[in-house]
Amino acid sequence: MPGTGRGRDASSDVPDVSAVTGDAPAAVLLVHLSDRSVVHVNPVARQLAPQAQLPLSVDAWSDAAGLLDLDGAELSDTEHPLSKVARSEPVVGQAVSAAAGSDLGGRREPLWVVALPMADAPMLDDHALVVFLPLRDSRAARAAMDAATEQAALRDRAVLATGLSFTVADARDPEFPLVWVNPAFTATTGYTLEEVVGRNCRFLQGPGTDPAARQALHDALDAREPVTVTLLNYRKDGLAFWNQVAMSPIFGADGTLTHYVGIQTDVSGRVAADRARDEALAAERAARAEAEEARHRAEEHRARLDLLAEATHSLSGTLDVAECRRRLLQLVVPQLADWAVVLSPDDKGQIGQVTALHADPADDERFDAYLDALRSTPLRGRLQDLLLDGASARRIGGYSSPAVREVRRTWVEDESVLDLSDEMGVASVLVVPLPGRRRVDDLMVLVRTASTPEHPAPEHTDDDLGIAVDLGRRAGLLLDNARLYEEQHHIATELQRSLLPDLPEVPGLQVAARYHAGQDGNDVGGDFYELIDVPGDGIAVVIGDVAGHDVYAAAAMGHLKGLLRACAWDRTLDTPAAVLTRVDELIAALGMTTMATVSYVRLTPDGPDHWSVEHSSAGHPPLLVRCPDGSVRYLPEARGIPLGVEPSLARETLRERLPTGSLLLCYTDGLIERRGEVLNEGLDRLAGVVAAGPHEPEALCEHLLEELGDSHDDIALLAVRL
Numbered sequence: 001m002p003g004t005g006r007g008r009d010a011s012s013d014v015p016d017v018s019a020v021t022g023d024a025p026a027a028v029l030l031v032h033l034s035d036r037s038v039v040h041v042n043p044v045a046r047q048l049a050p051q052a053q054l055p056l057s058v059d060a061w062s063d064a065a066g067l068l069d070l071d072g073a074e075l076s077d078t079e080h081p082l083s084k085v086a087r088s089e090p091v092v093g094q095a096v097s098a099a100a101g102s103d104l105g106g107r108r109e110p111l112w113v114v115a116l117p118m119a120d121a122p123m124l125d126d127h128a129l130v131v132f133l134p135l136r137d138s139r140a141a142r143a144a145m146d147a148a149t150e151q152a153a154l155r156d157r158a159v160l161a162t163g164l165s166f167t168v169a170d171a172r173d174p175e176f177p178l179v180w181v182n183p184a185f186t187a188t189t190g191y192t193l194e195e196v197v198g199r200n201c202r203f204l205q206g207p208g209t210d211p212a213a214r215q216a217l218h219d220a221l222d223a224r225e226p227v228t229v230t231l232l233n234y235r236k237d238g239l240a241f242w243n244q245v246a247m248s249p250i251f252g253a254d255g256t257l258t259h260y261v262g263i264q265t266d267v268s269g270r271v272a273a274d275r276a277r278d279e280a281l282a283a284e285r286a287a288r289a290e291a292e293e294a295r296h297r298a299e300e301h302r303a304r305l306d307l308l309a310e311a312t313h314s315l316s317g318t319l320d321v322a323e324c325r326r327r328l329l330q331l332v333v334p335q336l337a338d339w340a341v342v343l344s345p346d347d348k349g350q351i352g353q354v355t356a357l358h359a360d361p362a363d364d365e366r367f368d369a370y371l372d373a374l375r376s377t378p379l380r381g382r383l384q385d386l387l388l389d390g391a392s393a394r395r396i397g398g399y400s401s402p403a404v405r406e407v408r409r410t411w412v413e414d415e416s417v418l419d420l421s422d423e424m425g426v427a428s429v430l431v432v433p434l435p436g437r438r439r440v441d442d443l444m445v446l447v448r449t450a451s452t453p454e455h456p457a458p459e460h461t462d463d464d465l466g467i468a469v470d471l472g473r474r475a476g477l478l479l480d481n482a483r484l485y486e487e488q489h490h491i492a493t494e495l496q497r498s499l500l501p502d503l504p505e506v507p508g509l510q511v512a513a514r515y516h517a518g519q520d521g522n523d524v525g526g527d528f529y530e531l532i533d534v535p536g537d538g539i540a541v542v543i544g545d546v547a548g549h550d551v552y553a554a555a556a557m558g559h560l561k562g563l564l565r566a567c568a569w570d571r572t573l574d575t576p577a578a579v580l581t582r583v584d585e586l587i588a589a590l591g592m593t594t595m596a597t598v599s600y601v602r603l604t605p606d607g608p609d610h611w612s613v614e615h616s617s618a619g620h621p622p623l624l625v626r627c628p629d630g631s632v633r634y635l636p637e638a639r640g641i642p643l644g645v646e647p648s649l650a651r652e653t654l655r656e657r658l659p660t661g662s663l664l665l666c667y668t669d670g671l672i673e674r675r676g677e678v679l680n681e682g683l684d685r686l687a688g689v690v691a692a693g694p695h696e697p698e699a700l701c702e703h704l705l706e707e708l709g710d711s712h713d714d715i716a717l718l719a720v721r722l
Contacts, residue, residue, distance in 0.1 A: 066099025
């Protein structure tokens, strides 16, 4: 900051007055020397002796202000600064305190007194100017006072060294011309008394002077009020300096404004220090703001990653499309939206399904009305492009503005939808497609409502759009997976239903069957059952398990069932073992890679009270019988290897004669096998459950699945009551 350009001399040992007094307002007195009285005071000085009625003797005014020295002693006539003024002696610096608080400070805070007779001032040649300033550093003030009073020769230089420039302007002239300045003014500015008398002090201003500070000074003078401003002034030699100007109005006995007393202090050093401090503070604040912004960005980035991670975890936790959409909305409301909808097209490219979530249940009625209107209106324009062609996402600010309203008219045919959304106070919208692998099957709309004092809701930002787009990509793929799973599930269900036929009604028999998919998630597999009305009076009962747990196993099972049916109707194959052997031969002859376990049973009435049971096995678990008396036993195993392994090996047929009322249970290994168990444990458990179960085949099948249906493998059941 440019200074005054003055060098140092012996008087430089006296501290700069700005370091002593700071920049507080000054109390100004005008003392008439002839009658030793205070004739004028400015408003700040009036605060020191508020009850004093002017004119008043200097001693009386001092008593009214309660002036004491810094040690708290009363001032004697010889030490009294006002008494010195009355004797036409300059007061180059003396510390006192006043009884009353003021704009200078609280009660008994030290005040710095400087006073000068104005022998050369027109109309004021019999007056002296007395200025009270607050002390900001009592030790520096005392050093200044000591140096100023050490010897008379230093007095004038001490006054100059303080940097206090006194000016008096004529307030009766609209131009406020200067009528007197003290030598310190000349030392500070380079202008002599003769050069400045009759001129307005604005000649010190220049191109760098702040217009706002200049206007503040002008306004205060017009309002006849005291003012203190700091502005950039210029010396006579062109050097700039920062000048603190305190102007105090002086009123005559009749209340007429007569003069303005100005106290000017060169505060270039302080302003430079303040500016350096402010720059350092600004730099620190900028660094803090940058660090805070970096932390905020890091937190936003972390929150974004957390949201995406949570989305992946939550959405991948279900293979139900509707549930996946609901979970997506729970992720974005209220983090990215006050309410949101997912629109899904139908076969005609219009809205087929609407999934929605609102953060405020109080808006449910209006929200439901909006959703009803949305479901019934065809899409077109931008929304149709997003939904059908996968156009890029879009952020729409000022949603309810007339300009945006015109654009929105191109989106739907029924404008009542737009009216309803406007009624809900929509402020901004994100429209985000949810792309799958091949096409866009869903469109997500995120809505923020207008901000209120109770609900501050800023409009969406580009960062919000970026998060929504990332989330939309992940959600689109996961929804695609869920749709694919549902399609495969539907195909599997239909295939399984086609391969597991309705059981025929057979006179004399009660029959029930069940297929239960294992906990590994496959809804279709190779387990099957059959009830075949074979030639003659017999019935063929078949239970089997093709290796594998997928659509391929189901397809192989379908081929195998066709072979079994064909062979069961071959009259030349007169035993179950012969049927299984022929099926095994056909598998090999046809080049099929199918491997399966099968139990084949032929039931034939044997008199009025018994049934003949012939059975053969291709590596299948033993058949279970519950007799009419409630006892449970396994039929002897007809040993044989699974189909598709070695067709040349001989198979055996075993025969049983069971009383009417017996129940024959055919099952696959999913009902008895558990990880970590030996087979006999599963067989014993099944026998116990059957013994305690219902007698009717339908009820027994339900009972078995309830008790033993927790298998990871598929289960097929066929219960026949003879």
